[in-house]
Amino acid sequence: MTGLDAVTLEKAIVHKIGNPSRGEAIRLSPNTLTLNDELVNSLLVKYLLSPFNENDCYQFTHLSDLSMNEVYSYVTRIFEDPSSFLQQSVLLAQLLYAKSTHVRVKEGELYVVLFDKVFFEGSERKAVGIFKSETKETFLKVFAHGQGWELGAEDGININKLDKGCLVFRTNEAEGYKVCVVDNTNKQQDAQYWVKEFLQVAPLSDSYHHTDQTLGLCKLFIEKEYAEKFEVSKSDQIDLLNRSMDYFKTKEQFNLDEFTSEVMHHPEVVDSFMNYKRNFEGNRNFDIDEAFDINLAAVKKQSKVFKSVLKLDGNFSVYLHGRRDLIERGFDEVSGKNYYKLYFDEER
Structure with a gap:
């Protein structure tokens, strides 16, 4: 203050x-x-x-x-x-x-x-x-x-x-x-x-709380429901977190149909998200509007807890900011370890 x-x-x-x-x-x-x-x-x-x-x-x-x-x-x-x-x-x-x-x-x-x-x-x-x-x-x-x-x-x-x-x-x-x-x-x-x-x-029930609650909903859904129900990798979770935050940073207004279409993509993920949203609202006694003005102060607050770091054992931390298509995950049978391939044009 x-x-x-x-x-x-x-x-x-x-x-x-x-x-x-x-x-x-x-x-x-x-x-x-x-x-x-x-x-x-x-x-x-x-x-x-x-x-x-x-x-x-x-x-x-x-x-x-x-x-x-x-x-x-x-x-x-x-x-x-x-x-x-x-x-x-x-x-x-x-x-x-x-x-x-x-x-x-x-x-x-x-x-x-x-x-x-x-x-x-x-x-x-x-x-x-x-x-x-x-x-x-x-x-x-x-x-x-x-x-x-x-x-x-x-x-x-x-x-x-x-x-x-x-x-x-x-x-x-x-x-x-x-x-x-x-x-x-x-x-x-x-x-x-x-x-x-x-x-x-x-x-x-204002733009700040609708923005704050929706971003909180997205974070919990991705880290809990999305990770457990769809058996996705940590890099896939981070990618969805990044796309969710990018939507709020680049748009002036939130629209639920547009958000789920542009960010969630897959119908089964959208259905799971909508079910999670209903439970989220019931637990907090707060109904999130399907359309509202995005509040930048709430976005700034939530951006501090949207982690985009991929931690691999205790040896590496990879910061993922976008381009999920340039990351490849696999398993090496000789060493018996998982691996990631990162494709890039130049070192900085």
């Missing part, structure tokens, strides 16, 4: 949240933080806001009525009446404590913050931030001792590693606000209490 120098901290508080299933307590602070140290404020803003991607937006949801989403309701009260900040932060802490029963959930500090002048979608907005720090690191501290120096050790928080966060912008209130989410711990399906149980947010 950009424009952090202009952000102001209006109110902030810290509560301690344990895991009730382990007998750990909740410790509620009776007072907000004193925010009169400019350096600490600047570090806190950097720690809390830097990890967010403003293109990756969610919204609060509820099965029956949005107003019954507790986090949505508490945040709304903070926006409407900042004097209720302390009371709403306590309610947020108690709710998170009640949701922290999974065995993988760690004890940590809950930060609730009211920000002003957060730059989002071309203007400065108020925002409520809800963050949890779970990971402690040990730092060496040098201090004066007589005529010399000594070393000590202290446990603290690495301000470059936010564990969990939620940033709610004061916009689109009737639809569940626009919300950015960070969850860098407990990513296992059975421990995603932060997103699913506490916040209850869902991705916005």
Whole structure:
């Protein structure tokens, strides 16, 4: 997130949240933080806001009525009446404590913050931030001792590693606000209490998420279903990954029929992909449109995890960027080993 120098901290508080299933307590602070140290404020803003991607937006949801989403309701009260900040932060802490029963959930500090002048979608907005720090690191501290120096050790928080966060912008209130989410711990399906149980947010149905989800779908399909069902080589998988990514990099709009025809080619592969897509959508509770504008920010994000490296034992790594027809795979009966032939015009 950009424009952090202009952000102001209006109110902030810290509560301690344990895991009730382990007998750990909740410790509620009776007072907000004193925010009169400019350096600490600047570090806190950097720690809390830097990890967010403003293109990756969610919204609060509820099965029956949005107003019954507790986090949505508490945040709304903070926006409407900042004097209720302390009371709403306590309610947020108690709710998170009640949701922290999974065995993988760690004890940590809950930060609730009211920000002003957060730059989002071309203007400065108020925002409520809800963050949890779970990971402690040990730092060496040098201090004066007589005529010399000594070393000590202290446990603290690495301000470059936010564990969990939620940033709610004061916009689109009737639809569940626009919300950015960070969850860098407990990513296992059975421990995603932060997103699913506490916040209850869902991705916005916009070009970013349609692009991001479709590329994620392609990657999983190629690495799992395509590899297992059609018994293809690793180079064939990489080739299909490259062609999928090239489609998104060279087109302005996605069209499902066009994509499957140009990239998947074979009818049986297309059928398998469509079945996989239906399961993918059901598991994520997100329906991917058959046509949408391609979002370049989402393409850039996904391109970092689309690997085009063919690793052969521990001896060779071959980067495949295209021209699958210039690669030949075979088996040498004399040595009893597989081999690849690479055809090229010149060395560089």
